[in-house]
Amino acid sequence: MTGSSYLELLRLTAPEIIVALAGFLLLVLDLTFLRQAALAIRFRTAMVAACIGCVLALVVLESGSAQGSLAAGMLVVNSLTQLIQMALLVLAILVLLWVGGARFTTHVGEYCALILFATTAMMLLVSTQNLLVIFITIEFLSLSLYILTGFDKDSQQSAEAALKYFLFGGMSAGILLFGMSLLYGISGSIALQPIAAAVNASPGDPMLTLAMVMVLVGFGFKIAAAPFHMWAPEVYQGAPTGSAALVASSSKVASFFALFLVFSLGLMGAAGSAAWGHYSPGWAPLIAILAAVSMLWGNLAAIAQTSVRRVLAYSAIGHAGYMLIALVAHSRESLTALVYYVFTYALATVGAFGVLSALEGEKVDSIADFAGLGKRAPGLSFCLLIFLLSLAGIPPLAGFAGKFYVFVAALEISDHFGLLWLVLLALVMSVVSFYYYLKILKQAYVSEPVPGAAAISVPVATRLALWATAALVVILGCLPDILLNRISAAVATAFQ
């Protein structure tokens, strides 16, 4: 390890430090000064403090040009990682805004601090190209998320979800670690670049295959791809809304990016091809199958659900499938597409959970409860419309641009349209997904409200935040260039 200045390290990790510090400060603030204050004030203060921290970190990211690589890939900061970190921070801010209206726990400081810690973990996850650091940050993230999931002590569902999450997570973490150790054994290094060299030298090694499968299983759990998705429906339904929102949005962003890096950087040589008629063994066909199964299972299972959160969970599985297509294509274009897709998807999901959090007081969970929402809370319903249609992939919303780009990237990689089968499957499944999203919207707009149901009032701050998110989804859909250009420039510089 070459000696690098500690100052350098601090400079490069400044945003993470800011967020972590904010978490600590928040904890101190809540445990010391606000012990006696009302719950509402505590939540709001925590929210504001946390947001300030995130905003500060954003400012640092946006302005500073601190970039570099430390300790042989343990810390890699370039424009792409900075962009993703900014996205993570935006999502964290939104989640915190939804949390600001929650009242389900008295441990306010701990809750918000955990959110910030989870965010720090994610920020670190995306800025590394070292297996061990990846594992550590994933564990850091997972532990925070387990606790966040089980935070509602009054809800049995929450505890059950947390336990399930933990058990699955622990098991998959073990598998992931085992796979990583195998990779170390093959290559003698834990950094992605040397691993890539070793893989290129002996792509057909059976131990390599085993290692790939295990790493894939570990990550598959994280991104909730079928058949490793069993935890997702329970967590989405049982966890407190803020936690679920975080799981559904930011952790997806970070995990997918890490997955892409590991496989396309580290295991490039053993990629193989999933093209129709041009099959060659490697991880690409494996991921293609994973993608296909996720799309099928997620979308088809979502049709039968009666709880909105479970619909969102299964649709998340389906979306994971679409995103995996970008990984199968493993090109620069597809990375740009993936980042764009996962970010817009996360935005729409966080928005949907925001609507759910605003409705928490009304005991609205099953689809039937949404009846007549269009009359009871017109603004809220309209935002929900935007978010769900973006998830369905209707132009001119952001989800469509993302899907379009992913499909273009997938088909562009070869002349013979090898991945056409995946794209066609994705399109068919999109039609299916449109059905269940429309079911929810139908309840909201077409069905009459239950007699006696009153209008729902939403706090101003939440409403503003929701409108802002919806506006962002629309703008990113109508003018995708804003983000696309930045991402593609970042990808270009990152992989020169």
Added chain:
Amino acid sequence: MLAWTIYLSFLGAVAVTLTPAKSPVVARVTALLTALAGLGIAIVAIMHADRSGQVITIVRTPWISHLGIEYHLAADGISLILVLLTGIAAVAGILFSWNIERRVKDFFALYLVLIGAVYGVFLSFDLFLLFVFYEIVMIPKYFLIAIWGSTGREYAAMKLVLYSFGGSALVLAGIIAAYCVAGQRSLSFEVLAHFPFPAHFQMWAFPMVFVGFAVLAGMWPFHTWAPTGHAAAPTAASMLLAGVVMKLGAYGCLRVAMMLFPRGLDPWGFRVLGFGSWQQVFAVLALIGIIYGATIALVQKDLKFVIGYSSVSHMGFVLLGLMTLNQIGLSGAVYQMFSHGIIAGLLFAVVGRMVYDRTHTRDLHELSRIPLGRLIPFAAVTFVLASMASIGLPGFSGFVAELQVLIGSWRSFPWMACIAGVGILIGIAFTWRALQATFLGGADATAAPQQAMPPITLPERLGACLLLASTIVLGLYPRFLLDLILPTLNSSLFEQLRRGAWR
């Protein structure tokens, strides 16, 4: 200036949502003014358009530069005609929805969004932009039917939307494939229409995109959404659905599938089940649609279903005209798009607004017991004239359209022209049956008590006159449209098509 048809419609939708909920008249008037503005712009544009077949570029700016997609609005003769149709149908639809009392603002707002998106499809000259507008059409369509429709509306709306979405999924696959193959970093029609796509690529891309659009055009056997959808939809929505939205599908077939992938229509070199090319396959499917739609309409008991199936039959003529692959057949197809848009609007207006809103029944047997011919003579005369137009009687626009399709068909598939003639005869039969039952029946049942019917209101009369005038003017003065269609078919955009299996 034509782009303002789109923008005004969307702005109008916003304006309508802002009108006070207590006085629905304001919402109605706002909507009507918006639609009239759109129609006015369309008429002015047509009058100023030169007849040389050139494309008039309206807006062209880079949009998603990363992918080379442009916000490109342009119009040639065919687009102008369809924009005019949309304008007429929009105004007529609003006039016929004057009596809606429930959630008035929402209705007109959704209606205007739909109109704006339809204008957008017809004016787009970039494939991505066309697709965006095409998809935007779906959402207001769903809600218009699901909220304000009649029996079975939720099921009908979902079926309709899922079929459309499925079709558009196929189209999207084709678009992406074309984009990747062309490798030009552009989705503009001008670029893609001249790009020589490899023949084997066109062989599968063409049917995929054609079928994707043809689903919305009601091609047999993907037409099953149409009768249920039309019957369940409220009057204005049916008028728009049958009148304009189905034409989106046909327009897509022509503008995208045929213009960009004309090699796909070439003979395969081998025969499967007696077919030797996609041209023959789709021509036969169109012909089946003509006969099937007419025959099923003949046995329907529900009046609106009769009209719904008649739409399927008439759209069959459009598709048959497209597949004749000669100038007069294609011209007939475009003419039929316009003509049927007006006529379907008329028929649904009479059946839905004038008859159903007053009698609350659509059953032919029950209707034949009410002497409607005497109670609402205006409706009777309108329906007679609409029927005459629908069966293709000379003097109305339908005749000019069917004439051209038949001539084109004689040239390409002579035996199909004869069968299409049979289709026309069946069409006459079911139209007559509907007319008899609805308006000419009650004269025998003088024993039935004659309930007083609300008279035909002024908006209804205006709407009916607008549509009747359109179909009669274009029946007697076809040059008005032909001067726009023919030069466009001769333009450079369709060059590849003309060089192919053109006869």
Added chain:
Amino acid sequence: MSSFPLISALTLLPFAGGIAVLLLGRAGRSAARLTAVVFAIASLALTLLLWRGFQPGLPGMQFQEWHAWAPALGLEYHVGLDGLSLLMLAVSSIVLLMSIAASWSNHKQGPAYFSLLLFLETGLFGTFTALNFLHWFLYWELSLIPAFFLIRIWGGSGRARAATQFFVYTMVGSITLLLAFLAIFLASGSFDFIELTQMAQTGQLASAIAQNLHWHQWDSGHITMFLFGGAFLGFAVKTPVVPFHGWLGSAYAEAAPETTMVLTGALSKMGVYGFLRILLPIFPEQMWRARTILLWLAVATIVLPALTAWAQTDLKRMFAYSSINHLGYCILGIVAAAGSTGADASFVSAKAAALTGVMLQMFSHGITAATLFWFLTLLERRSGGLLGLDDFGGLRRAMPVFSGLMGIALFASLGLPGLIGFPGEFLIFKGVFPLSWWAAALALIGLLMTAVFLLTVLQRVFSGPLRERWAGLQDLTLAERCMLAPGVALMFVVGLYPQLISGMLHGTVMQLVAQVRF
């Protein structure tokens, strides 16, 4: 050729009249019928004006108007007159005027009825003067609509079925006609009757069809025959020719007799006109090839309806079938005249006689049939709706004037020399005998049968014992006598001096004979 568009004006005059009737009809029935009769008289006057301005010796069409309409479709506004058209215009305007007069005091028939009649007149005028197929087809089809409604709304108890049958039969024929002509347009590029006739004469049409219509390796002769079949069907239904006549009995019987006047007097001529203007000049070779079948059909059209008429007991149906019989003579004359004049010039005079006879017969049948049904109208009103053959008897004692006038009309229909029916039938037989003696011989049977049943009518209705209930029947009023007089007078005038009409026709007939060339 005057520069004022006389023909267009004539065609649109009744249409404007129809609109005027609808508008003025709100003021009451008498305003409506007055307006209607004014416009009908104006139309007749304009027709007579055209007659005066017509120059019989001039070849080709006169008073032509030619405007581009939709050139891309081959649609042109081309109208013109020759002797035949002029004659048809005259028949139409006279018959229509008679029909309006017959409806004068029938209160069930209000403004809507009169306006539909006038719209029908426009359709008739248009059909007889249009020279471009699409333009002609427009009027052909549009004339169906007023006719349909006239039967449907003011008809008798079986009117729904009769009207539908009428409409459907005619439409079937129209569709085949349309399809045939679209194919011809495809081959030749023209819809113009004059142009197509020239092409047929010079053999250009045949070669155009051979060149442009490649259908499954069919021989071009067969293709042309197929197209001829389609066109023939259209006119055969309209005329009607047996066996396509199923619609006529009910339609004529169920319609109000005033309406039937127009149906039989004017509308039926459209079919025969089609044979003369379109089928014979454009498909001469096909008519020649199918001659035998066509002659048999013509003979069937003469003989069978006559037999059927004899078997009827309802007066309206009797005269309806008698109509078919009379038009059968026209078809016989036309079919017999088919045969190239170029190849065999020996029968020119026979053909000329046949065709002149055909046209005279068209005129005479129009006037006679309309008058007969007018009488039936009057009888029906007096008898309270009864019109059976056996319902009456000895009417000449109760209504001598009526019986006398109707007798004249009956004899005119029979073809008694001195009356209008004779010259036409005589010339037809004179022409057909040399051309096809067996057909003429068989047709004589029809003549005989007509005589039989017409005399039967005379005997059963007018002679014999007078029944009690008819004893008090009112004879014709002065008004009615004045209205009927011109028609009856015309029967004598033209019967004694047919030169009045055939003189005008001579040039047209010779041209037509010369056109039949292949």
